[in-house]
Amino acid sequence: MKLFAGLGKIVENDVPLDRYTWMGLGGKAPYFVQPTTIEELAEVARRCRENEVPVHVMGGGANLLIDDAGVRGAVVRLCQGDFQSVTRSDIGLKAGAGADMGKLVLRCVRDGLAGLESLTGIPGSVGGCVRMNAGGVFGDIGNAVETVDVMDDDGRVFTRHRDDLAFAYRSTNITAKYIVGAVFRLAEDDPHRILKQVKQIWIYKKNTQPLGTRSAGCIFKNPRGLSAGALIDKAGLKGRRIGGAVVSSKHANFMIADTGCKSSDVLKLINVVRETVYKRFEVYLELEIEIW
Numbered sequence: 112m113k114l115f116a117g118l119g120k121i122v123e124n125d126v127p128l129d130r131y132t133w134m135g136l137g138g139k140a141p142y143f144v145q146p147t148t149i150e151e152l153a154e155v156a157r158r159c160r161e162n163e164v165p166v167h168v169m170g171g172g173a174n175l176l177i178d179d180a181g182v183r184g185a186v187v188r189l190c191q192g193d194f195q196s197v198t199r200s201d202i203g204l205k206a207g208a209g210a211d212m213g214k215l216v217l218r219c220v221r222d223g224l225a226g227l228e229s230l231t232g233i234p235g236s237v238g239g240c241v242r243m244n245a246g247g248v249f250g251d252i253g254n255a256v257e258t259v260d261v262m263d264d265d266g267r268v269f270t271r272h273r274d275d276l277a278f279a280y281r282s283t284n285i286t287a288k289y290i291v292g293a294v295f296r297l298a299e300d301d302p303h304r305i306l307k308q309v310k311q312i313w314i315y316k317k318n319t320q321p322l323g324t325r326s327a328g329c330i331f332k333n334p335r336g337l338s339a340g341a342l343i344d345k346a347g348l349k350g351r352r353i354g355g356a357v358v359s360s361k362h363a364n365f366m367i368a369d370t371g372c373k374s375s376d377v378l379k380l381i382n383v384v385r386e387t388v389y390k391r392f393e394v395y396l397e398l399e400i401e402i403w
């Protein structure tokens with residue numbers, strides 16, 4: 112493997128991606144790279160750029176639908192080694208891009224640090240959550256971000272500060288390819304109070320979302336002032352099935368991948384939902400999930 116010569120420890124070939132996504136779907140990646148240090152990532156970034164290999168950066172795979180045919184180029188998954196680290200900083204917590212969001216919320220409870228409760232029940236990695244400005248009715252991750260460390264295609268690392276970062280609905284102004292870590296500004300608080308809040312949000316999610324099923328969370332963004340789920344529900348699409356893909360009966364903006372589901376089933380169902388909602392309400396639903 113000339114392209115990644117000397118990096119055999121972190122590079123695998125023809126890896127099925129279904130096992131790395133919450134939907135459990137997707138074909139293979141010719142190169143599947145899991146760097147464990149900044150230096151390894153910098154080397155991978157440089158080699159991919161020099162050899163014009165397209166790169167897909169993956170975190171927890173909770174917001175992805177990957178084509179049955181797989182992807183071209185390299186999938187770089189930042190969830191190993193140093194990227195999982197979480198340490199205290201003078202203003203809160205410093206987390207690597209690969210730190211698990213659920214574990215980070217629990218760490219905040221344990222350490223009595225308030226500010227990330229709104230991320231309760233949102234699966235994924237710190238990098239993916241920052242990239243998506245993950246959140247919802249209880250708040251978004253951007254509210255707590257103080258700095259973000261990013262890496263460009265040349266392997267150079269930069270720190271972006273709160274005053275030049277913009278977080279909007281499921282988006283940010285971060286354009287660098289790789290998010291390698293973030294510092295969160297958190298407030299010292301009573302762990303019992305934080306835990307109470309986390310439990311309340313968890314119960315809300317459990318009651319309103321089909322947790323424990325294979326999904327990618329909300330498929331569509333909420334159109335301004337409207338709820339995508341409510342529109343899909345009003346269009347009578349709850350329970351609509353194509354192959355193994357089903358519109359959840361619990362939350363109409365979730366699609367569940369049942370046994371035997373293929374990505375192509377989900378793609379067809381997305382089109383049916385979009386067309387039906389458009390015909391009924393003249394609202395075009397934009398995707399929240401990312402399709403590779």
Ligand SMILES: Cc1cc2nc3c(=O)[nH]c(=O)nc-3n(C[C@H](O)[C@H](O)[C@H](O)COP(=O)(O)OP(=O)(O)OC[C@H]3O[C@@H](n4cnc5c(N)ncnc54)[C@H](O)[C@@H]3O)c2cc1C
Nearest residue numbers: 170171172173174234235236238239240245246290327328
């Ligand atoms: C059951 C369920 C419930 C959910 N509920 C919510 C919710 O309430 N609110 C919400 O906002 N989302 C929700 N989601 C979606 C998902 O949890 C978020 O979008 C989350 O931010 C995805 O993080 P990830 O690490 O899995 O990213 P991935 O799915 O791996 O990637 C998502 C995007 O981020 C990019 N990315 C990932 N890591 C990095 C990195 N280190 N550097 C640069 N780019 C990167 C990817 O290239 C891709 O563009 C839910 C998903 C599920 C399955």
